[in-house]
Amino acid sequence: MQQAQGICNPQHFSIPGNCRILPHYHVKTPAATATKFRRQSISAVASPPRPCDTVTHSMPPEKVEVFRSLDKWATETILPMLKPVEKCWQPHDFLPDSTQPSDSFIDQVRALREQTSRLPDDYLVVLVGDMITEEALPTYMSMINRFDGVKDETGASSDPWSVWTRCWTAEENRHGDLLKTYLYLSGRVNMPTIERSIQYLIGAGMDTGLENNPYLGFVYTSFQERATFISHGNTARLAKENGDMVLARICGIIASDEKRHENAYIKMVEKLLEVDPTDTMLAISDMMRKNITMPAHLMYDGQDPHLFHHFSAVAQRLGVYTAGDYADILDFLVGRWKLENLEGLSSSGQQAQDFVCGLAPRLRKLQERADLRAQKMQPQSVKFSWIFNKEVTL
Numbered sequence: 171m172q173q174a175q176g177i178c179n180p181q182h183f184s185i186p187g188n189c190r191i192l193p194h195y196h197v198k199t200p201a202a203t204a205t206k207f208r209r210q211s212i213s214a215v216a217s218p219p220r221p222c223d224t225v226t227h228s229m230p231p232e233k234v235e236v237f238r239s240l241d242k243w244a245t246e247t248i249l250p251m252l253k254p255v256e257k258c259w260q261p262h263d264f265l266p267d268s269t270q271p272s273d274s275f276i277d278q279v280r281a282l283r284e285q286t287s288r289l290p291d292d293y294l295v296v297l298v299g300d301m302i303t304e305e306a307l308p309t310y311m312s313m314i315n316r317f318d319g320v321k322d323e324t325g326a327s328s329d330p331w332s333v334w335t336r337c338w339t340a341e342e343n344r345h346g347d348l349l350k351t352y353l354y355l356s357g358r359v360n361m362p363t364i365e366r367s368i369q370y371l372i373g374a375g376m377d378t379g380l381e382n383n384p385y386l387g388f389v390y391t392s393f394q395e396r397a398t399f400i401s402h403g404n405t406a407r408l409a410k411e412n413g414d415m416v417l418a419r420i421c422g423i424i425a426s427d428e429k430r431h432e433n434a435y436i437k438m439v440e441k442l443l444e445v446d447p448t449d450t451m452l453a454i455s456d457m458m459r460k461n462i463t464m465p466a467h468l469m470y471d472g473q474d475p476h477l478f479h480h481f482s483a484v485a486q487r488l489g490v491y492t493a494g495d496y497a498d499i500l501d502f503l504v505g506r507w508k509l510e511n512l513e514g515l516s517s518s519g520q521q522a523q524d525f526v527c528g529l530a531p532r533l534r535k536l537q538e539r540a541d542l543r544a545q546k547m548q549p550q551s552v553k554f555s556w557i558f559n560k561e562v563t564l
Contacts, residue, residue, distance in 0.1 A: 227318060228381040234319035236446055237331065237384065243441060244330035251434045252337045261348035264420050266355065279355055285414040286356035291560050293408055294358055296490045298556045299481040300401055301353060303466040304346035305368045309375050310465060311339045314391075317384040338431060345424045352420060363555040367471040374468035379460045385446075385453035388438045393462045395432035396499050399425050401491040408488065436506060447512055448519035454509070455522030458500065458529055471555045480552045483564035493540075497533045504530070 266278035289297075314335045315321045322332035353359050380387045406421035442450040469478040485491045504510065510527050551561040 224377075225381045227383070229318050229383040229385060231318075233385075233446075233449070236442070237319040240441060240445070241330055244334065244438075247437060247441075248334055248434050249330055249337075251430060251437075252334070253341065253430075255340075258341065259344070259423060261344055261351060264348060264416065264423075265351055282352070282355050282416065283357055285416060286352075286358055288413045289356075289358065289409070289417075290412065291554075291557050292484050292488060292562045293405075293412065294353075294557050295481060295554050295562055296485045296488055297349070297405055298353065298359055298364055299466070299469070299485065300398075300405060300490075301346055301349035302364065302367050302371060302469065303398075303464075304342070304349060306371045306376075306466060307339060307342055307346060308372055310342075311335065313376065313378075313380065314387065316382045317380075317387045318382050320384050334434070338434075341427060341431070345427065348420060348424070352417065359556055360558050363471055363473075367469065367477075367556070370470040370472065371466060371468060374470065376463075376465050376468060378463045378465065378467075379457070383453070385442060385450055386457055388435055388442070389454050389457045390462065392432065392435040392439055392503060393457070393499055394465065395428050395435055396502065397462075397464075397491060397495070399428035399432055400495050400499070401485070402428060404488075404490040408490070436503070440507060443507055443512065447514055448516045451509070451512060451515055451519045451522045451526075454503075454507075455526050458526055462496070473555050474552070480554070480564060484562055487564065493533070493537045497530045497537070500526075500530045500533070 266275055266282060268275055270278070320331035320335075322335060326336075327333075350364075353364070354361055378390060380390055402421045402425035406418045406425060409415075409421055410418035439450065439454075442453075464478075464482075467478055469481065471477055474480060482491075486493065504527055509523060512523060515523060549563055551563045553559040553561050
C-alpha cells in the first residue's frame with residue numbers, strides 16, 4: 171500500500187449506503203476487526219486480530235527531529251495549559267462526604283439518589299457509555315506513548331511531550347472516577363455488568379489507524395477532545411433539564427477539562443502546519459479519509475456483540491453526540507487551522523487540502539439521505555445490560 175510522502179496511508183472515502191451515519195462508528199477495517207473479535211467471545215486478556223495490511227510506523231525516522239526542534243515551544247506553550255494539582259477539582263468535591271458522621275453521609279446519599287431517580291433510562295445508557303469510555307484511559311495513554319518521536323522512553327522522561335502525556339492522563343483520570351462513583355451511588359445501574367464492560371474494553375484496546383505517527387495522532391486527539399467536550403456538555407444540559415443539578419455541574423466541569431485539552435492538541439497541529447505544512451495536511455486528510463473512529467469502538471459487555479453501535483444510536487437520538495456534531499467539528503478544525511488559506515503545499519498536499527475543506531458539506535448531504543431512509547424504518551429497541559436489561563429505543 172503506497173504512502174503519501176512517507177507519512178500517510180490514504181484510503182478511498184466511503185460510508186455504507188444502507189445504514190444511518192452515526193458519529194460513534196465511522197469505522198472501516200477496525201469495525202470488521204471488532205465484530206470478528208466479539209464473535210470469538212473476547213476476553214480481557216485477548217488482543218483483536220490485526221489486518222495484514224495494517225501500517226504500524228508510517229513516520230520516517232528523520233521526522234523525529236521535527237518534534238525535538240519543538241521541545242522549547244512545547245515547554246512554553248503546551249505545558250502551561252495543564253493545571254497545578256492543587257488547583258484541580260477532585261472527585262470527592264462533588265460526592266457525598268464519607269468522612270462525615272454516618273447519618274449525614276447517608277442523608278447525602280439519599281439526596282443523590284432522589285436527584286438521579288428522575289433521569290430517564292436512555293440518558294443513563296449514554297452516561298454509562300461515556301463513563302466507560304473515560305475509564306479506558308490506560309489504553310489512550312499507551313496509544314500516545316507509542317507515537318514515534320514523542321513517546322515517554324523511560325516512563326518518567328522529562329521532555330515536554332512525555333510530561334504532557336503523563337499530566338494529561340492524570341487530569342483525565344478524574345473523569346471516570348467521578349462519573350463511576352456517582353453512578354454507583356445512584357443505584358440506577360448494574361455495576362457488575364458495567365465493571366465487566368470496562369475490563370473488556372481495556373483488554374480489547376483500540377485500533378484507530380494512527381500508525382504510531384504523531385502527525386496522525388495529534389489530529390485524532392484534536393478531534394476526539396472536541397467530541398468529548400461536546401458530548402459531556404450535552405449530558406450536562408440533559409441532566410439539568412431532568413432536575414439533577416449536581417450531575418449537570420459534574421458533566422459541565424468535565425467538559426471544561428476536555429475543552430482545555432482540545433485547545434492544547436489543536437495548538438500542536440497548528441504548529442506542525444507552520445513547520446511542516448504538506449505532511450501535516452496529508453495527515454489531516456488521511457485521518458478524515460479513514461474517518462475518526464471513536465476510542466471505545468471495541469466496547470463489549472459480555473452479551474451484546476453490537477453494544478457500541480447501539481450506544482451510539484441512543485446518543486444520536488438524544489442529541490448527545492450526533493453526525494451533525496461530527497461535521498461541525500470538521501468545519502471548526504478547518505477554520506481554526508485556516509486550512510483553506512494554507513499555502514506552500516506540494517501537489518499532493520493541495521489535493522489533500524481540497525478533499526478536507528470540501529468534506530463537511532458532503533457528510534451533511536449523506537446524513538440527510540440517511541435520515542430520510544431512517545424515517546421510513548420502524549423504530550427499534552434494544553435491551554441494555556447496564557440498566558438491568560431494560561429496553562431503550564434506538
